[in-house]
Amino acid sequence: MVVMVPFPAQGHLNQLLHFSRLIAAYDIPVHYVGSSIHNRQAKLRLHGWDPLSISNLHFHDFPLPPFLTPPPDPNASIKFPAHLQPAFDASLQLRKPISSLLHSLSLITHRLVIIYDPLMAFAAQDVASLPNGEAYAFHSVSAFAIVFYLWESLGRPIEIPIQLSDLSLEGCFTAEFEAFLRRQYDLMSFNKGDLYNTCHAIEGSFMDLLGQDKRHWAIGPLNPVTLGSSCGRHKCLEWLDMQLTGSVLYVSFGTMTSMSDDQIAELAIGLERSGQRFIWVLREADRGDIFAKENDMEVSKAQAQAQLPEGYEERIQGVGLGVIVRDWAPQLEILAHPSTGGFLSHCGWNSCMESLSMGVPIAAWPMHSDQPRNTMLVTQVLRVGLVVREWAQRHKLVAHTTIESAVKRLMASEEGIVIRNRAKELGVAVCQSLANGGTSRAELDSFISHISR
Structure with missing residues (x-):
């Protein structure tokens, strides 16, 4: 027992x-x-x-x-x-x-x-x-x-x-x-x-x-x-169904990370200017009791919307560039989807293992805890990712130009192709370890x- x-x-x-x-x-x-x-x-x-x-x-x-x-x-x-x-x-x-x-x-x-x-x-x-x-x-x-x-x-x-x-x-x-x-x-x-x-x-x-x-x-x-079919699929998965293989960047910083309004604005601009399709999970970090806020959900959504540049969400949706998710996202299903080609992540270990097991490379932006070490493992040891923001620069605002450059490197460059192929190979090896x-x-x-x- x-x-x-x-x-x-x-x-x-x-x-x-x-x-x-x-x-x-x-x-x-x-x-x-x-x-x-x-x-x-x-x-x-x-x-x-x-x-x-x-x-x-x-x-x-x-x-x-x-x-x-x-x-x-x-x-x-x-x-x-x-x-x-x-x-x-x-x-x-x-x-x-x-x-x-x-x-x-x-x-x-x-x-x-x-x-x-x-x-x-x-x-x-x-x-x-x-x-x-x-x-x-x-x-x-x-x-x-x-x-x-x-x-x-x-x-x-x-x-x-x-x-x-x-x-x-x-x-x-x-x-x-x-x-x-x-x-x-x-x-x-x-x-x-x-x-x-x-x-x-x-x-x-x-x-x-x-x-x-x-x-x-x-x-x-x-x-x-290997994921079975689930009833009541999240709407972001339906959007993923319409995208090209490996063309979408998944953006999520886990359940315990908070960004300033200024940083969220820079991230929004960087993603848009990269020209790469994306799914961005934008929600407040968990509280100790996540159910204590059930009645404040609409307030939370309004606050998240206010953090974005004016007209941003309508603009990116209008051209089919991206989807913003403000509720709980089905991360495993997103990472397993053939249209997902990269993960902009805080590098929490749970997210790392889910991403690597699905063969998805990581653009690493460590925030706290073990995440700087995980970033080094992913980028320097395994070489299945790249660094968006170095740990030594953690107190500085990450400019939208830096974010745009990192996204393009991962999703639309020769360097990115090498990283993505290596991630796919590692994903196969990880799955074989379970057989x-x-x-x-x-x-x-x-x-x-x-x-x-």
Whole structure:
């Protein structure tokens, strides 16, 4: 029996829910635990499969004490979503109900396996008191980011074959979240092994650098790579159906990124002047409780429209240049669509894995967290993308001319053709890793065998 303990942020919730599907396919009961708010969020936004169709996947919705849900600050100097900290802190109150569930489940199974996000170590730590309990950390970031973090914390003890010295952790997190992170990692003495949403085709050398002192499994990508037909297709997919193969740039900065009005205006002009077709997801970053704003949806849409240059949306739609999406976009389906030829992205790991598994190259614009490291992996190591804005320039407004140039390089240049072909080749290798005989399939089989021993 397996219990999943995700961290309450969209990219983290999504990855462990996808992992739940894979484990349930081995006829192992899976219990996905979290607050009622965040479990609802995870299910509502899921694409590629229906969680209600899996009989041995069980959701446990726990209440949280009231917490503040302030709006994001698009003008903050550090782009990490500080406004979500109250939700993160509130999630620590899940320790008691999770502990109670673990103890009750341990009585009815031979072995109870807890797969937890390291940022939820506090809530999962009582597994150590169970005689038949085992805990495994699921890292929702790249192996490359973990290697970088360990390398930095150990004082850069060995030579790394790329210019990691160009990067620092400065500006990636708020001081409050760094303290939160350290408290969680300090508790992980109960950990028995580590799981990564990656594969050897993408990060084999960095998985090797993590060493053999503990068990490590690279079991990604977790997202489906073959999507069935879905009822009620999003209208942006109908627009994609009418475009040429590989001609559309998908633009999205995830659920935790906020841009200033000035930057949104520059991005809008840059996209328009590039002359490349695009789908742009333009919406406010998530609040701690995404449902607290349900009644403010029209206000949010009006605010987003006001951020654009006057007449912009009508102009781009009038010439068939682009579509702006202000609600939740079906990212997996967009990336899997044959008309999609590139992804202008913040380089969150969830987005990276979805894009790379679909063979779509990335124009990287890192904002916070692990995104600068992911950008380096995508652009310098894998060479399946290019950089729009260097991390060292993060405090500066990115001019529309810079954005226009980057889009044209990716979508309409000889350099872009090479990058896009390399991304397609990598996408094939990633999909092969999931097939019978593939490395990710073998590692998932190995993990299942280990916990079923």
